[in-house]
Amino acid sequence: MGQALTRAAQWTSAKGGSGGKLEYTKINEELLNSIIAFVDGFSAKYPEESKLVFKKPLTWQSSLKPNMIKGPGMTDRGEDLVSEETAGKDQPLFCLQKHDQMTYNVSVMTMHHAEEVMRAAGDKKMHEVRACLEANRDPVANMLGDRFATVEGDDNSIFRYMEEIAKEQEMLAKQSAEERNEDRQAEIEEMKSVLKLRLCLQRLDQQLMDQSITIISKEVRLTPVTVDGEVSILKELCGHEDDNTVLEKLDYWGDNYVFKNGCRAQPKRQLHGDICYLEVKPHDGQNFYVTANTSGYYCNKGPDNQGDMDYEKEGDSYRELVTMLKEKSPKFAEMIDKQDFALKQHDKHDKYMDVRVEQQDDEDANETYRSEAPRGGRQKTMDDQEKDKQKSKSQKKKKLEPSLKWRALGMEEYSAEKMDREKRVLKKKKTTQRMKSKTPVDNEDSFSESSTESEEEEEAVERRSETNADLPSEYWQIQKLVKYLKGGNQTATIIALCSMRDFNLAQETCQLAIRDVGGLEVLINLLDTEEIKCKIGALKILKEISRNTQIRRAIADLGGLQTMVKILREHDKELKCLAAETIANVAKFRRARRTVRQHGGIKKLVGLLDCGSVNGPMNPEIERDVEVARCGALALWSCSKSRKNKEAMRKAGAIPLLAKLLKSTHEEMLIPVVGTLQECSSEQNYRLAIRTEGMVQDLVKNLNSSTDELQMHCAAAIFKCAEEKETRDLVRLYGGLDPLVKLLEKTENKELLAAATGAIWKCAISPENVQRFQELKAVDRLVALLNNQPEEVLVNVVGALGELAKDPPNRAQIRKAGGISPLVNLLTGTNQSLLVNVTTAVGQCAEEQDNMAIIDKLDGVRLLWSLLKNQNPEVQASAAWAICPCIENAKDAGEMVRSFVGGLELIVSLLKSEHKEVLASVCAAIANIAKDEENLAVITDHGVVPMLARLTNTVEDFVVYRPKHWKKARTDDRLRRHLAEAIARCCNWGNNRTAFGREGAVAPLVKYLKSTDEDVHRSTARALFQLSKNPENCITMHEAGVVKPLIKMVGAQDEELQEASAGCIGNIRRLALANEKARYS
């Protein structure tokens, strides 16, 4: 049973010695039960063995009393109880000694007595066994002597013992003739019974092991799921009150990213079995950090100053978090045992709801709660509030209770917003900072209920006392006006509304003051009345204050959007305008946009766009219509940031209306219209419509506007639309390229610059446009922008240079303008999209010898090569593509490539990538590398041949050209072409040809000839020609039916293709001839 006890039983401390305790777990219970069953009835089954005297007594503290075991064969010796039977020198076989008042020390020397004790223990058997095992970690050693002590590894003690017995017996047999040694005989008998007992125990051990394995195998290793489960349960029991929670805080440590496998630890730590890290703050004692490893929970050394975790293990592992925490925190153990927290479960839950609301709306609602609270708090007596205040201060925690209204509102919506939450938490801090300095807070009865609370609220309290004295006078005045709004009739309301507008509503103090005194609710309620004047007055205020993000959210939460959407239906044009403008302000965040859509707002807003003529003769009526349309466009602009809204707008027929408004000459009108179009042109449908409805011309025309904002939106719209060739051509036809280049002068407006360079980038995809850009000297201007620009601009500038550099004269121009060096410098960046563009641009530049010399001097190739290690496959691919011309054009390329330590191995290893584009680019690079024989030898050593051969098999499935997947097919053809090219080049070393044949690369290659792409044909033919130099390959090829397509290709236009095909056929034919010759000679 030794093995089972050391391994299967779960000890609180895995280290040996007598200090450990058996954990109260299911496995241990099972083990103990089995041991009890074993001891019970032992003497009946094995009478001899049960009398065997142990080498050392098993001693433990017992709860048994002498009177419980008293009986025949026992004698009282003072307070102790001893058996009459003794083992040799006065050592009683059983002894019960008084230890202290309550407990006695039991020691037993035979199984028989052990059984006796068990019997006496009655229903405390389990307790006794547990105590016994805890006191005697290796009972077998006690019973049978140290030679049978449990050891790690193979236990040969039994065999050795058997050998000993056999030897003894042999000796005895020899001696028996002369002198019968009684003593020896007895000794052997004893040894035999020891052996027997040992075997019994061994069997028990086996049994116990089997038993526990079945249990353990189900749950032995921690999984992310179990950890999550445990943590989430404990989290629910955390809190600040130390009388009903078990811990103060328990949370995951580190960034909250959860990997697909459920782990939170970094991948490198997952290798060590780490699942996640926990930060625990018990009620008593210091914070500590726990590693959840697959092997169990253990403490680590916690994060250092830089916030990096020191993963070193401290202390023991525990199977369960609860067990560990019990060990670490006596308070926790007490609480868990008391199970007091369970009672609180229910109201706990409620509090969580509150906390959740608060967190979710932290960005703005924090403040609102405070404003809500006064009303909630009114019913409370001052006494209560005093108490609460004190409580919250003393406990350093408090919680505002959101009013019922808040809870009823939008709770469902919040849950959908969960996604945003994390992002918002980031902003949270900022907001509080800002509010701290500016927000006035009502000091009296500002909060009502206290419970758990975040730190921010704590700040709020301090702020209250700080700012109490200097609440701006506006605050009190606004509060008074809101009082009139609430408690006045229409006349008073209108006076209040008009006066309120005399405040500077653009100022945050006033905005928040209105909200904090409950003005928002009243204003929104006014929108529901019949009184047009009240509605207008209220909307005029809402329009102004909704520029504030917190107010926006509060308006949405109070259902203001729904009401405003309804107002869009009214006849009064002023009202419609105001409502639309307010919606434009409020719908700046996702949930608001969704609300507008779901309440049919999009359709109504689109309806507003319909206004007679925009540029015709004006009269007040038409002017008002145009104004309505402008407001509608403003609102749609805000709404169009959501994809579904774009779709809804299209369905509501917004496109032709926008096209009409685009003809306007007024900038106030054009900005929202172009802004909307720009926003929408991320959708294919809109791009098409913009082209076909002739909007490109207007966009180009407005590029010449005098307003930066309008120019920026036009350029951004062109940026997005110029993905399509037809649009690019239209931009050129309408003369849009000139103003775009001209916009590059506006270096101080970064947004405009980013849009303009983006538009140039996309337009430069068409060669005709490149021509024009060349005439406009765009390259020089773009190169000038390579320095000191934000990344958004750089991405586009570099993208544009990459496109322009496809035209050879531009490459030289980039060099002359000094663009190579900044480009190479950008290779060290981290922005992925920038890297993709930079590598492309550098690759294009490297096509020219002179450029290459500079790149080489700047060590650009090494930088490109190191980007192959980037995690983004797009970056990998474009880096590999860029490497190709570098190798082609660098002087002494072979030597250069070899100088990159581990470079060749790296590039070969990329052949394992799953991305076709990466594979194609790497194949192309390998084809170039393989031109150098020495390098070819190295990559052959790195196993390039089998990898290429494997790839031939994986891409062959796509041989058939499928128009549906034309893009995919094109990538595949690209891969095929470069793969074949790489194979062709790699054939030139050693027995690579044979190796390709052996790896089965030949037959799939033959199928490549079915492709429709001539480039594929050319490189495949070349590869086949190389491979056909090996007779085995010829046979394979021939069997795969290579001859027919090759013969067709001999007649192709392309000379290289002709030559390679002919060469291949020639090789096949020569083999056949040689064969025949051999046969007949």
Added chain:
Amino acid sequence: MPSKGVKSFRTRQDKQKMIEKLKKKTHFSKLEIEKLLEMQRKLSTRGNKIDRSKFRDLLHNTFAITEDFIMDRVFKAFDKDNDSHLNEEEWILGMSVFLRGTIDELCKYCFDVYDMNSDGFISREEMFHLLKQSLIVPGNEQDDPDDGVKDLVEVALKKLDQDHDTRVSFEDFKTSIHDDNLLLECFGRCLPNLPRKESFLEQIADEAHLKK
């Protein structure tokens, strides 16, 4: 010009002449004026004059202007000659402003309504009187209920008193309203709201149309 002493035994020609004359002064068409005169005849108790109570009924029922003294003030504003009755001209001219007045006319009209002692200024006391009823929920119980109104008066005064002489002259009033026409009825509703106005206009136009 017909004056209050003249009984309405007018010839048809006289009547036509008067209508023509009124048409020039008002925003009504000829038919509408005829219709309004018809209406006046129905409302009038003695001669062709509408007395205060009939007029109040009309304001109350047709235009939903319910506040007692505002109704009185409106009557006063209509009743240019202060004889407690509205003759044809007063009636038509009044209704013209009342229903179709330009912003300036409305300014004048409202100012007249609010300027209770007709001294050309709306004083604090007048405002207090006008706004007395406008706060439905007064502040705290302990506070003087009038305090709220007094505060409101100060707010209104601040808003309207452009020349800071602690009273609102007609000029002040006009300037304020040009800035923000919501203030037109700032001391109590003395104009019909849109739906009421439209239905009334429809009524006179429709019937006029039918007569044709």
